[in-house]
Amino acid sequence: MTTWDALDIALMLGKIVVLFAIILTLAAYMVLAERRILGWIQDRIGPNRVGPFGLLQPLADVIKMLTKEDMIPKAADRFLFSVAPAMAAIPAILTFAIIPLGAPTVFFGHEVNLQIADLDVGVLVFLALSSIAVYGVALGGWASNSKYALLGSIRGLSQLISYELSMGLSLVPVVMLAKSLRLSEIVDAQAQMPFIVYQPLAFAIFLVSILAECRRIPFDLPEAEGELVAGFHTEYSGMRFGLFFVGEYINIISLSALASLFFLGGWRGPLLPPILWFFIKVALFAFVFIWVRGTLPRLRYDQLMHLGWKFLTPLALLNILATGWWLALR
């Protein structure tokens, strides 16, 4: 490996700190945006009391969560109960390490990649992290030692496993077109044309799968409040619940970022600076997430499994075959 000079390490640390701040701010404001947009969709006002346009609402929420009583049920497995929220949030945060935010830029005479780690196996790392994210849901519900939480986490486990499959398979055509697993090369391969043009089907499958991976309406069965109180995080309160909550929103942002990387050409776009383009695309996907939540009802459990295993997965497999055929004949 290469030798490390102090400037490199400082740059790397700087990048990590900046990215961390950006993610947390975005996640906090994503919550506010969701509440305002849902209010708009449902023809009501939404939170607008704290600060101008309610812009300080996230701050108030954080203070509320930090000062709430932290409850651990008597029958809970204390160790796993306290570790589970972190297990839910960490993979979502780690995903940002592989996302290229913009074109390489020059800072202080140093060319800086706007990406923390440009790994050769970027796509696989993303899949690995999303498969690890299951543990937070599963262990959180199990460690609570409560019926509703356990039911929620078993549902969550089976849902996440099922949709991981179709999500992974829908990325195979993208990798076939880009001929690389490296995320920066996937973005480069879309210099002429974003992959959504060649792979609308893969895009649709990926979009539905990431909705399910985020456990959002219409796929929010693990926390279906009508039947399971709050599902796997029923017993959580205070900042532990906050971590689950923020983790979910960070997950939405990271999956939106990946969707725009894989199908919309990432930071590529005319006129505007790359980072702004990337932000616009991510915001677009985030808006779709909120819009879907405001529009669709929840699926029934058997419909959920049916959709994943009998529709999306075979479709994704057929799409891989078709793409291979097309690539071979071209």
Next chain:
Amino acid sequence: MERIIFYILAAVTVIGTLCAITARQAVRAIVYLVTSFFALALIFYLLGAPFVAALEVIIYAGAIMVLFLFVIMMVEVASPEKLAKPALSDWWPALALVLVVVASLTVLVAGQAPPVPGAGAQTVRQFSQVLFTRYGVAIELVSMQLLFALVGALYLGRRR
């Protein structure tokens, strides 16, 4: 630098595995084992095999252990009692296995066998070229075997 990271990871792997086999509760054992898989994956990465590292996490930590967790979560609800301390008679198969492992390790270390030459695989592209050309037939055989196992499991589990 890499040496220090390696020793930390190695310690995590070993301690994680030890905790996994001594844990009384199956779910905790899974958590320890997953920790050890994670550290192992990072060791693979340090050794210059990022592909294997990613697969280690995706397959072992992300798929197999999740299925284990799923089964245990369903079963433990029905019978949540803790296991008794194992008797000495339960120990001897494990001890015999330990002897075999220790013996083979001693032979390996004492014999100073030259390190197995890797295929020089660094990137995914090189790795897959070696995998599908030199070991192509073996890969196909293994995948056929997995398919048979899948069909067999489907047959056994079908509704009568």
